[in-house]
Amino acid sequence: QQPVQSPQAVILREGEDAVINCSSSKALYSVHWYRQKHGEAPVFLMILLKGGEQKGHDKISASFNEKKQQSSLYLTASQLSYSGTYFCGTVEETSGSRLTFGEGTQLTVNP
Amino acid sequence: DVKVTQSSRYLVKRTGEKVFLECVQDMDHENMFWYRQDPGLGLRLIYFSYDVKMKEKGDIPEGYSVSREKKERFSLILESASTNQTSMYLCATHSSMNTEAFFGQGTRLTVV
Numbered sequence: 688q689q690p691v692q693s694p695q696a697v698i699l700r701e702g703e704d705a706v707i708n709c710s711s712s713k714a715l716y717s718v719h720w721y722r723q724k725h726g727e728a729p730v731f732l733m734i735l736l737k738g739g740e741q742k743g744h745d746k747i748s749a750s751f752n753e754k755k756q757q758s759s760l761y762l763t764a765s766q767l768s769y770s771g772t773y774f775c776g777t778v779e780e781t782s783g784s785r786l787t788f789g790e791g792t793q794l795t796v797n798p
Numbered sequence: 799d800v801k802v803t804q805s806s807r808y809l810v811k812r813t814g815e816k817v818f819l820e821c822v823q824d825m826d827h828e829n830m831f832w833y834r835q836d837p838g839l840g841l842r843l844i845y846f847s848y849d850v851k852m853k854e855k856g857d858i859p860e861g862y863s864v865s866r867e868k869k870e871r872f873s874l875i876l877e878s879a880s881t882n883q884t885s886m887y888l889c890a891t892h893s894s895m896n897t898e899a900f901f902g903q904g905t906r907l908t909v910v
Contacts, residue, residue, distance in 0.1 A: 689840065689857065717896050728888065728901035729841075736896055774841060778895040784829045784848055786892065786899055787857070790840035 688713055690777045692789035699765050699796050707760040707792045709775030718751050718758040719776035719786065722769075729774060732760075737780070765796045800825055804889050804902035811909050817876040819905050821889030828893060830872035832856075832864065835886040835904070844887075847872055879909045 690711045697705050709718060717736050721729035733744065735751035735758060743749065746763045762769055772791045778784065805820035823830065829848050833841040833856075843856030845864040853864050861883060865873045872891075876883055886906050892899040 689842070692840075695838075719899065721899075728903050731898040731900075734896065734898060776841075776899070784892070784895045785843070785846055785854065785856075786829075786831060786890070786895075787843050788833070788841035790838065 688779075689787055690718075690775055690789040692773075692775055692792050694792060695790070696793040697795070699794070701767060701796055701798055702764055703796075705762045705765060705794060707762075707773050707775075707794070708757065709759070709777070709789055710755070710757045711777050711779070713756065713777075713782075714780040715751075715753065715756050715777050716780045717778045718749075719778075720749055720758075720760050721774045721776065721788075722771045723774065723791075724771045732773075762794070765794075767796050767798065770794055770796045800900050802889060802891055802900050802902040804887075804905050806905050807903060809905055809907045811876075811879050811907065813880060813909055815876075815879050815909075817879045817907070817909075819874040819876075819887055819889075819907070821872045821874070821891075821902055822870055823872075823889075823891040823900070824870065825891060825893070825900065826869065827891040828869075829891060830866065831890040831899070832862075832872065832874045833888045833890065834858065835888055841888065844874065881909050883907065884909045 723729040
C-alpha cells in the first residue's frame, strides 16, 4: 500500500526551512527517503529503521515515529540544489523486502 | 561503481505490440523492482522479485508480467501494449529491507 505524503508541493526561498511528511496505515519496518531531479533517477538520502530513530546529514534530517507510522524529512537553510521531487518509500513489517513509494513532494527553492 | 542498467532510454511502440523492458544489475542483489512513474501519482510498484524465478504483484500489475531467469536480470513484459501504458518505467534493486535502493535511468515508453 502506497504511503501518503504531504504536502504535494512546496516553494521556498533560499535559506528557508521545509518539512515533508510521510504516513502509512500499516506497521512499518523501515522508511526510505529519496530525491529525484528532473530527468534523473531517484537518489538515496537516508533510511530509518523501526525503533524511532532520527538521522541526518548536513542540513537534511529525518525522524520516524513508529507508534504513529509516520516519518518527517526536515530540510533546513535550504539551498538551490535541494530542488527536486522527494519520495518516501516504506517497507511494511509483513511484506518482506517490498518497497513502496508515495506520490512525491515537489520542492522548489528560489533565489 | 554500482550499476543498474535499463536497456532503452526511449522507446516507441504500437498498440497491441508485445514489449520487453530489460533491467540488469551488477550488485548481486536479491530484490529487484519495476515501478511506473506518472505525474502526480509518484512511483507505483508494478512487480517485484525477491529471488530468481520468484515474483510478487505490486499495486498495479494489470497488463504486465515479469521474468527473472537470472539473478542479475529482471524483465518487464507488456503482453499487448496500450496507450494508457505510455509512461516512465524505473527499475530498482536493493539487497534487503534495511538497505538503500539503486535505480536505473528509466525508460520513457510511448505507445501510439
